[in-house]
Amino acid sequence: MLPVVRQQVSALEPTLARVCCYHLGFTDERGEPSGAASGKLTRAALMTAAAQGLGLRPEDVRTPAAALELLHNSTLVHDDIIDADELRRGRPAAWKVFGAELAILAGDALQALSIQLVVDDPGPGRAEISSAFAEATRLVLAGQSREFTVRLGAGAGVAEYERIVEEKTSALLQCALVTPALRAGASDHVLAALRGAGRHLGLAFQIANDVEDIWGDPAVTGKPVRGDIQRRNPSFPVLAGISAAGPVSDRLRELWEADGTSEAHLREMAGLVEESGGRRTAEKTSRGHLDTALEHLGRAELFPAATAELTALFDRIVNRTA
Template sequence: MVRSAVLPVVRQQVSALEPTLARISAYHLGFTDERGEPSGAASGKLTRASLMMAAAAGVGLRPEDVVSQAAALELLHNSTLVHDDIIDADDLRRGRPAAWKVFGTGLAILAGDALQALSIQMVVEDPGPGRAEISGAFAEATRLVLSGQSRELTVRLGPDAGVAEYDRIVEEKTSALLECALVTPALRAGSPGHVVAALRGAGRHLGLAFQIANDVEDIWGDPAVTGKPVRGDIGRRNPSFPVLAALAAGGAAGERLLGLWQSDDSTAAHLREMADLVEESGGRRTAEQTSRDHFGSALAHLGRAELSPAATAELTTLFDRIVHRTT
């Protein structure tokens, strides 16, 4: 139901962009191929829209009360994906060449910017209740995502770049949009502050649980499941949680890991040795337990949000699917 409600709105809004930007955006979203012809490519999981729709039901709203905001949040999320692919030099997105590989870096940057601007425009122009508060939530989420991306590009492993800094990056880059998805319906419904705070806390911990689990998958996951090459973060020297946990543990394995990390070698054997050292240092075990802890905290906050039992059950299932890739 989420897909049938949200995707038509997304298509309509994207089609109104400047023609070249509309074509790039439609390609990125899986609506068309590189020639602009209809495509059967995947349009993503609509995770944030699904969270928003479920939370809306929990506060007594109808799907149509937040469908524009759900579509806007998916556009905002996809704007970050277009830019992420460029920043990370990722050639593929959802099994196809990334937008920047097809249309060039400059135009892809502009397409990402256009999706971001379109998202904000949609919530600002929506006439429903709570418009000012919702617009503020979207603007704040956008600011935080950009801040988190900047920190991710500038953080360096060392005494000043540990787990606390990692948490801040994830809270900004990942949790912010999940929080926005969960609190938007509460803002529209005029829910009490403690409900908004509980939903915000659920989104914060959900983002941390997801990202840490995703970091584990990046090193030890199956590319057929994750859809991306194994050990990509290590290859880019992206300080993911298992690596930071391994370095914090110290010991001979940690020292050896730091030495390999500072090398420019990105051969398969080099990356495999680093992964083995992360596991030997306890980084994988710590990461998996920390993800479970954040998942439990997300559910605890959700339980304090006073949503309907049916919505709480649906969101619990969605949380599990997001973090553990369950179906």
């Protein structure tokens, strides 16, 4: 799949190609070949495993797998700008190297290239797959927009949080699992099971990612810790911590509503989120969604070897296991 991605991106307008190749880890900031990571290729791995579970060959979904990785990376380029994240995969984000203006255009180019790939792909189910990609793109943009509303305050409810995650995160994971089923002409029963698996996998992953943002290891994540609470982005542990009754939650809310961004301020907030039970609740909820995702996966009745591979992938996605 990577050769497809590299070929397509390299054919973009030269300046955009340079920014995109840097973001994808193919080149350094000077355009020279780089040994940087191209990401975990999680969505492509999910799509390939699901395809094998439906009796398809990996090459049957190579083009849509490449397209989905391009779409995913378009969201990462834009997210880094919106969140002012200066690091991506352990090195300066594209917007820090090339400027926000070019990075925005590069993200748009990756998104357009993704849609073009699936529209031009001659394989079975092309119309349905193209529609699925367009819908996933629409949902991601809607979730990104809705997230700004949640940032207005820490009183956002879990239902609103889940809606945003389903749009921003679950939509692409659902697309990864459903695309092979559309290519194989699978039944509505299989499609519904895979959609459910993708929905809950996205929730499990995002909640675990929220925990990792506050207490994770930057060497593993490639980003500094506590970025969400510094930006006052109410992630799941924070929402759970603030909603708990008591003086600890009251103090957490007080600090959250203050303007402090010093290391001591952020460290105290992180401690209060944990003391209030926010971390414990988040970890338990993430595990619950993972279990539900696996239940849906079982209902899809894929070939046993593929189900076993997807089960391991689900766990690795959520828990970052080796």
